[in-house]
Amino acid sequence: MPEQKTSVGAEISDTRYDPQRIEEKWSARWQQQPELFRAEPFDSPRPKYYVLEMLPYPSGALHMGHVRNYSIGDALARHMWMKGYNVLHPMGWDAFGLPAENAAIKNNTPPRQWTLSNIAHMKAQMTRLGFAYDWSKEVTTCLPDYYRWNQWFFLKMYERGLAYRKKSRVNWCPECATVLANEQVVNGCCWRHTETPVQQRELEQWFLRITNYAQELLDDLERLPGWPEKVLTMQRNWIGRSEGALVDFKLDGPAGPAGDKIPVFTTRVDTIFGATSVQLAPEHPMVTDLVSNDHGLRTKVDELMAEQRRAKEAGDVGEIEKHGVFAERYAINPFNGEKVPIWVANYILMDYGTGAIMSVPAHDERDYEFAKKYGLEIRIVILPRYERAGPGEEQQPVLPFTTTDSLLINSGPYNELSSEEAIVRMAKDAERGGFGKAAVTYRLKDWGISRQRYWGTPIPMLYCDHCGIVPVPEKDLPVVLPENVDITLTGGSPLAKVEDWVNVKCPVCGGTARRETDTMDTFVDSSWYFYRYTDPTITTGPLDPKTIAYWFEIDQYIGGVEHAILHLIYSRFWTKVMRDLGLVANSEPVARLFTQGMIIKDGAKMSKSIGNLVIPDDMIARYGADATRMYTLFATSPDRELDWQDAGLEGISRFLLRVHRFFTLEREAPAEPQPADRRVLRKLHQTIRRITEDFDGRWHFNTSIAALMELLNLVLEERSGGETEKHASMSAGALKSFQRNFVLMLHPFAPYLAHELWERLGEKSNLLREGWPQYDPALAKEDEIEIVVQINGKIRDRLFVSADSSEEEIRRLALAAPKVQATLDGRQVVKAIVVAGKLVNIVVR
Numbered sequence: 155m156p157e158q159k160t161s162v163g164a165e166i167s168d169t170r171y172d173p174q175r176i177e178e179k180w181s182a183r184w185q186q187q188p189e190l191f192r193a194e195p196f197d198s199p200r201p202k203y204y205v206l207e208m209l210p211y212p213s214g215a216l217h218m219g220h221v222r223n224y225s226i227g228d229a230l231a232r233h234m235w236m237k238g239y240n241v242l243h244p245m246g247w248d249a250f251g252l253p254a255e256n257a258a259i260k261n262n263t264p265p266r267q268w269t270l271s272n273i274a275h276m277k278a279q280m281t282r283l284g285f286a287y288d289w290s291k292e293v294t295t296c297l298p299d300y301y302r303w304n305q306w307f308f309l310k311m312y313e314r315g316l317a318y319r320k321k322s323r324v325n326w327c328p329e330c331a332t333v334l335a336n337e338q339v340v341n342g343c344c345w346r347h348t349e350t351p352v353q354q355r356e357l358e359q360w361f362l363r364i365t366n367y368a369q370e371l372l373d374d375l376e377r378l379p380g381w382p383e384k385v386l387t388m389q390r391n392w393i394g395r396s397e398g399a400l401v402d403f404k405l406d407g408p409a410g411p412a413g414d415k416i417p418v419f420t421t422r423v424d425t426i427f428g429a430t431s432v433q434l435a436p437e438h439p440m441v442t443d444l445v446s447n448d449h450g451l452r453t454k455v456d457e458l459m460a461e462q463r464r465a466k467e468a469g470d471v472g473e474i475e476k477h478g479v480f481a482e483r484y485a486i487n488p489f490n491g492e493k494v495p496i497w498v499a500n501y502i503l504m505d506y507g508t509g510a511i512m513s514v515p516a517h518d519e520r521d522y523e524f525a526k527k528y529g530l531e532i533r534i535v536i537l538p539r540y541e542r543a544g545p546g547e548e549q550q551p552v553l554p555f556t557t558t559d560s561l562l563i564n565s566g567p568y569n570e571l572s573s574e575e576a577i578v579r580m581a582k583d584a585e586r587g588g589f590g591k592a593a594v595t596y597r598l599k600d601w602g603i604s605r606q607r608y609w610g611t612p613i614p615m616l617y618c619d620h621c622g623i624v625p626v627p628e629k630d631l632p633v634v635l636p637e638n639v640d641i642t643l644t645g646g647s648p649l650a651k652v653e654d655w656v657n658v659k660c661p662v663c664g665g666t667a668r669r670e671t672d673t674m675d676t677f678v679d680s681s682w683y684f685y686r687y688t689d690p691t692i693t694t695g696p697l698d699p700k701t702i703a704y705w706f707e708i709d710q711y712i713g714g715v716e717h718a719i720l721h722l723i724y725s726r727f728w729t730k731v732m733r734d735l736g737l738v739a740n741s742e743p744v745a746r747l748f749t750q751g752m753i754i755k756d757g758a759k760m761s762k763s764i765g766n767l768v769i770p771d772d773m774i775a776r777y778g779a780d781a782t783r784m785y786t787l788f789a790t791s792p793d794r795e796l797d798w799q800d801a802g803l804e805g806i807s808r809f810l811l812r813v814h815r816f817f818t819l820e821r822e823a824p825a826e827p828q829p830a831d832r833r834v835l836r837k838l839h840q841t842i843r844r845i846t847e848d849f850d851g852r853w854h855f856n857t858s859i860a861a862l863m864e865l866l867n868l869v870l871e872e873r874s875g876g877e878t879e880k881h882a883s884m885s886a887g888a889l890k891s892f893q894r895n896f897v898l899m900l901h902p903f904a905p906y907l908a909h910e911l912w913e914r915l916g917e918k919s920n921l922l923r924e925g926w927p928q929y930d931p932a933l934a935k936e937d938e939i940e941i942v943v944q945i946n947g948k949i950r951d952r953l954f955v956s957a958d959s960s961e962e963e964i965r966r967l968a969l970a971a972p973k974v975q976a977t978l979d980g981r982q983v984v985k986a987i988v989v990a991g992k993l994v995n996i997v998v999r
């Protein structure tokens with residue numbers, strides 16, 4: 155697309171800052187030398203550094219959030235190159251997904267063509283922005299040379315029982331016309347269509363057994379100190395481990411096809427003598443048996459089921475108004491042989507625990523509420539410890555009483571035990587008695603990956619009339635997506651309509667078979683793409699283990715916090731599977747994670763519908779790429795929400811203009827030392843120290859850039875005499891040192907201008923490989939200042955302290971000075987007032 159230039163009148167001269175001219179010149183040079191940004195092979199003698207930004211979905215154009223994310227990563231990559239590392243800084247495309255299908259319908263363009271042309275455009279935008287990517291490592295997930303390995307991994311997981319098919323109730327977005335994973339349901343709505351309530355449907359689906367790794371996924375969070383605490387917490391909650399016991403209640407009377415056992419999961423088995431009912435989810439298999447001969451009951455259960463579904467669809471199942479119905483049957487508590495009524499209740503979920511609970515109204519909030527409503531018995535079986543401490547009659551605790559710091563009563567042989575002891579002993583007794591055991595449950599569910607969509611990785615499975623489910627043989631991979639498919643967003647998988655693709659010979663019996671017509675969730679693609687970057691053209695396997703061993707773990711991953719539980723859990727799971735397949739040695743993919751804040755404007759997240767979008771191309775055309783990038787780093791620290799202000803970008807643009815003018819104005823500087831040298835060099839080395847520490851520490855690039863501005867201001871001030879006298883007050887040596895180091899520090903933030911100025915300084919070396927400046931602590935040190943010490947208003951001593959001493963330090967030095975000590979002579983110091991930079995006034999009694 156044509157670049158819009160805004161040359162504002164003035165003729166082009168060497169001294170005018172013209173970002174378009176400078177940036178296009180350097181962009182052309184860099185494109186002619188792509189090897190500049192290439193990583194060296196794994197036998198490089200340099201230490202490695204793998205810096206990665208999350209790959210974008212090729213929607214057609216970069217937005218400002220992308221620019222911010224990539225500007226952070228690019229600053230870091232350039233800094234690490236300058237520090238001598240072998241840097242891997244790749245980029246790719248998360249190229250499957252529904253928008254390509256929507257566009258295909260709207261514009262009558264095949265998804266592949268639409269996607270690839272978007273990629274070409276966005277790549278050109280990235281190039282214009284000057285991001286230093288190693289394009290020889292580019293990965294495009296919608297191409298067969300990539301997705302064949304998704305299929306390969308799927309077959310490996312199927313062999314190991316980690317991929318399986320089952321009929322299940324699934325989340326269905328009517329807008330997407332496809333299934334959503336639990337992780338893609340947000341407040342009861344689709345994660346892409348936040349206004350569209352998710353429906354429940356029953357379908358045959360492929361699942362990946364991520365729950366096999368639930369405990370390891372949880373435990374290994376401890377090994378990720380380089381991850382933000384909020385992400386660790388979100389993952390911990392998502393995995394949702396709870397410890398407790400499974401206890402089998404037995405159905406009293408005749409059993410149906412669902413058997414006679416009702417396993418319940420409880421975290422409070424110590425209260426089981428207080429169980430006064432068992433409650434089943436409406437979808438519990440036994441409910442079908444219980445209602446089979448009772449039409450009235452069946453109607454009531456159907457109502458409960460409908461209420462629960464509506465609550466799920468509205469996303470507030472936690473706040474559902476609790477309803478239930480007595481199932482006219484009883485279950486036997488295995489601990490005391492007591493018969494308790496069985497209820498069916500709308501707030502019990504089939505996909506949590508076992509879909510059945512024991513109800514202990516005295517010691518559980520929800521059970522209490524339910525029992526009060528339906529007049530069920532409430533029996534106290536634990537009391538607070540202190541209630542039992544002294545003699546006298548028992549007091550009634552306020553119900554429901556739920557603390558674990560308690561002792562058991564009314565619990566047969568377990569009376570007087572503490573709750574902690576009872577929980578352990580009762581689980582053991584249940585196991586010994588054959589009616590239960592200690593157990594752990596997780597909120598994390600297996601990952602449903604089937605999508606009834608076209609633009610995704612075909613699942614490499616066949617259905618033979620004779621043999622049943624048959625995996626596609628590895629030698630027949632990839633199963634390539636057919637072209638020219640009629641896409642509609644209704645009526646299930648578009649691939650099902652491509653007869654000559656669907657109908658195949660069974661590789662086992664030679665009979666007729668049909669291909670699986672669902673495609674994989676696109677989160678499969680992004681679960682392992684960063685491994686493929688290390689060697690994207692390898693055909694003997696998904697990756698080369700030796701290369702992986704060198705580059706992994708990823709040293710720094712940068713992306714949005716919205717991926718805290720989807721992508722970042724799936725990719726941790728995938729890594730553990732790859733490790734167990736013997737492909738990689740690492741158990742975690744990412745050593746350090748950084749989540750950047752989002753960009754808002756006029757108080758809202760930027761979006762087309764609100765009309766507050768700032769288009770990167772417009773900003774580049776007006777201010778240049780350097781200014782646009784630098785502004786996203788300068789406006790606030792990278793982890794915080796950025797409130798876009800056009801005036802802020804203009805300010806950065808003016809700063810770059812001043813930098814450019816300073817470096818392009820001819821000036822004479824004397825060879826001999828000048829009065830300003832010391833001040834300029836001190837500020838210079840303080841700035842180097844500050845920016846180096848920012849890179850090593852918390853990435854406060856906003857303060858780094860502010861430090862560069864201060865440094866330039868000081869130099870301009872020192873030279874302000876120069877405007878009239880035409881002579882610098884700095885020596886040639888100090889000027890040169892300032893100029894070189896300033897450009898080196900400017901480079902990660904404004905790479906185009908930095909390269910231009912480097913060349914202008916007569917430097918021949920490649921700026922990207924030029925060493926990061928070292929600060930000299932002696933030069934950075936502030937000078938000493940004289941401090942007068944008074945005692946009760948009389949001058950008693952003078953000391954010289956470093957000008958950057960703290961108040962506390964000055965006070966301590968003053969009190970310790972020998973003449974002061976002599977004058978004090980043991981008298982009591984009432985206070986010692988420090989007047990910054992001048993004196994200490996000691997008041998004594």
Ligand SMILES: [Zn+2]
Nearest residue numbers: 327330344347
């Ligand atoms: Zn949707």
Ligand SMILES: [Zn+2]
Nearest residue numbers: 618621660663
């Ligand atoms: Zn067959």
